[in-house]
Amino acid sequence: MTLTYHFGEDGLLCWYRYYYKSSASGKAARIRYIAWFCASFLGGAALAAFYYPWWVITLAAFAFGVLVSLLAPVAFDQHVEQQLRRSASDPTVRGSFGEHRLTLSDEGLREVTPAIESLAKWQSVTDVVVDNGHIYVRLASGQAAVINRLSYSGAIAFEQIPQVIHEYRQKHAVS
Secondary structure, eight states: OEEEEEEOHHHHHHHHHHHHHHSHHHHHHHHHHHHHHHHHHHHHHHHHHHHOOOHHHHHHHHHHHHHHHHHHHHHHHHHHHHHHHHHHTOHHHHTTOEEEEEEEETTEEEEEOSSOEEEEOGGGEEEEEEETTEEEEEETTSOEEEEEGGGOEESSOGGGHHHHHHHHHHHTOOO
């Protein structure tokens, strides 16, 4: 059974965003950044309150610290988005954009792209995730096949893909 879809920068960015937000290291980095950011600004407000004992300055310093701390998640997400876009615009990565064919068989997942042809055994498929109009077929190597609902065509409905892959994985599970 062959699934055909277009893979481009938008699909890659969706995968990067999903992976970064769902991975333990991505979540930890986000928490560290936000905590450091908040502690820095609130610490600065505490120093201002210590050096300037007027209640108006203390109130203004803490209000500013809280406001900036509330903006920390947005600032972090924008920084990550810039990094992801920079990675996606790399010419070596762009060479893999175009039509992709993913063939499901007893042998495994065979992916044919403009840049490479690969075979992943069913044992290396770690997860199948449906998120925001995409299906991510995650492999043990950290890679994923990213199937976009808008560009997908195949013998089965887009919604059935995870179930079919799950059936293949169960059929070929290592005992």
